[in-house]
Amino acid sequence: MKWIGRRQSDNVEDRRGMSSGGKGIIGGGIIGIIILLLNLFGGENAQMLTPVLEQFNQQSTQTESRPLTEKELEEQKFIETILADNEDVWTKIFQENNLQFKEPGLVLFSNAVETACGNATSSSGPFYCPGDQKVYMDLVFFEELKTRFGAQGGDFATAYVIAHEIGHHVQTLLGTSGKMRQMQEGKSEAEANKLSVALELQADFYAGVWTHYNQKMNAILEEGDLDEALSAAHAVGDDAIQSKIQGHIVPESFTHGTSEQRKYWFMKGYKTGDIKQGDTFAELR
Template sequence: MKWIGNRQSDNVEDRRGMSGGGKLAAGGGVIAIAFFLIKAFFPEAAPFVDSIQNQQGQQSEPTEQRDLTPEEIESGKFIKTIFAYTEDTWGQIFQENGMDYEQPRMVLFSDAVETACGGATSASGPFYCPGDKKVYMDLEFMKELKTRFGAEGGDFATAYVIAHEVGHHVQKLMGTSDKVRQLQSERSETEANKLSVCLELQADFYAGVWAHYNQKYLEAGDIEEALSAANAVGDDAIQSKTSGQVQPDTFTHGTSEQRMYWFKKGYNSGDIKQGDTFSALMD
């Protein structure tokens, strides 16, 4: 993707040179991730979870700073440029639809991080926290996506992941995600999972719309890189690689085929009005 020399976003905070500051002391690991997921998907439970975390005495270890490597500095510039592209694109789309776009922020981190949704580690993968309207990303995930899950890699695979997470921010601004969380609290686990799939596929669709608006920056093979990444993070692909079993009722992000389909639909149409994954997928 073409990016060198273009505007870089001022909304990216790079914490990759920090160690310890985001790591959780007591009650970390799996418990921390569980708390994070509860707060992310069920904001109404946040006060209760905060109370438990405070009782456990979770505190951050002292933070140490190191210099970033030349490779990290370069990747940071790329991330800031891609994030600027999302700001420009969604600012334009919202304006075209008579709305104001509130820009999100992004945090680059290593190992672990504290968010308004709770503590998270690199194992969580890139995510959007509606509590502070920030995208969180450990770039080591992109390496794992290639080495462990078979994605082609490439800079546009990273761009696709960023655009997907910004898609969740768009859902937050439009009120979609809040409505879904409310519906999930009223449904069975299976139905709640289906709603989660619809939400994730719509974020893929929005990533495709973003790519449509940025075709002037695309290079040969970029869309294939995005589709390869979407294919690699399908629920069926991940479950097959990690456990050898595929359980559709537990899907929360959609199959590889679905994720590629909705990204391509967004890219080909460039029309946010065609991204109603809920009507298309819910019974």
């Protein structure tokens, strides 16, 4: 991915290397894999994952402050550039639709972090907190994505994840997230899960729209970049995760969508670049 030399956002807060504590966890990210699986499956599946979760929690105890490494500083520049790209693209899209875009924040952390949505650890995966309108990420997660779940990795896979989480910010600004929560009230768990899937797939669509616009504006894509994004989308499909973790799938428990659905909606956003074509809730009506 071509990213060097472009504007960098001032809305990134790098808390890596800072003292942090707390073992609370929140979900809602693109791939809050461990907590997602605990919530979805429960019972024996939760017991199976408990040792993994405890391992993550043991890593979230207080640590002393330290200076960032050269690698971490380079990662920070990359994240700041990708966030700036998101700011520029969504400001343009909102203006085209006579709306005003409010820039989100992005927090990089190690092991554990405090948010307006509660405490979280690395096991949550990258997530968006509507309470403070910030995206939270521990970049160690992307190594897990490759080694544990078989994704290709790469810088554009990271960019896709960020764009997905900014997609949730867009949903917050447009009121989609709030409407979805209201629609879930009084529904069965299976019906509520379908609404959650629609929300997540729309965030994937928005990530594709961002890619479409950013390619036009900055010619960011290099050979293999789209494959990196699709590989990440495939790895975090509910069916892929359930099959890998427990050996079978439970469709009614899906909350993020299948691998094929996630890839489809990302590519639809990328190919059309039209925010109006992202009604993932249509088939539920």
